[in-house]
Amino acid sequence: RKEVEQDPGPFNVPEGATVAFNCTYSNSASQSFFWYRQDCRKEPKLLMSVYSSGNEDGRFTAQLNRASQYISLLIRDSKLSDSATYLCVNSGAGSYQLTFGKGTKLSVIP
């Protein structure tokens, strides 16, 4: 069973649309959760951390559901510059090991 699963997409959405990604994880002992963004042929960069109480940063909202073992990312008012691959990441207790999903590709079209 894969540890972190994401829908690979691609999600093709028009500018201004709202889009949501979900991610499920199998390790119930996971302590920390993140969304990373990866542009084509670039390295991953942290988009936002996901806290138990949720996290909002401008147009981006992340939620954690521990009971169902999934996290979500909501992007409102999509911009062309949001086009990228979004990687779901979790970290186990104590080891700080980061486990990545395969990523969800988003294309925002004019």
Place this chain on the structure above:
Amino acid sequence: EAGVAQSPRYKIIEKRQSVAFWCNPISGHATLYWYQQILGQGPKLLIQFQNNGVVDDSQLPKDRFSAERLKGVDSTLKIQPAKLEDSAVYLCASSLAQPNTEAFFGQGTRLTVV
């Protein structure tokens, strides 16, 4: 602040040859990771160091891959001998040894084995 430095950026080798990658993490970061990212997939952890000790190398193909971080700072990853399926981007990342902390990635080394 300097980021994670990796070299070389690109490498093309023939199968069965050897190759080595170098990583210099952000100053003060005790945790260092090597990831392999095959095209179209997410990064896969190969090995994780805490200072100069190995925390996890369970997914490192030890018959051909080796890594070291002798002084707890720089690290090298070696492949010997390389196979065609080793073609990938090798990403080094570092972080503080704390929970809920961001990992910073280098630009990666793109390896092509022909």
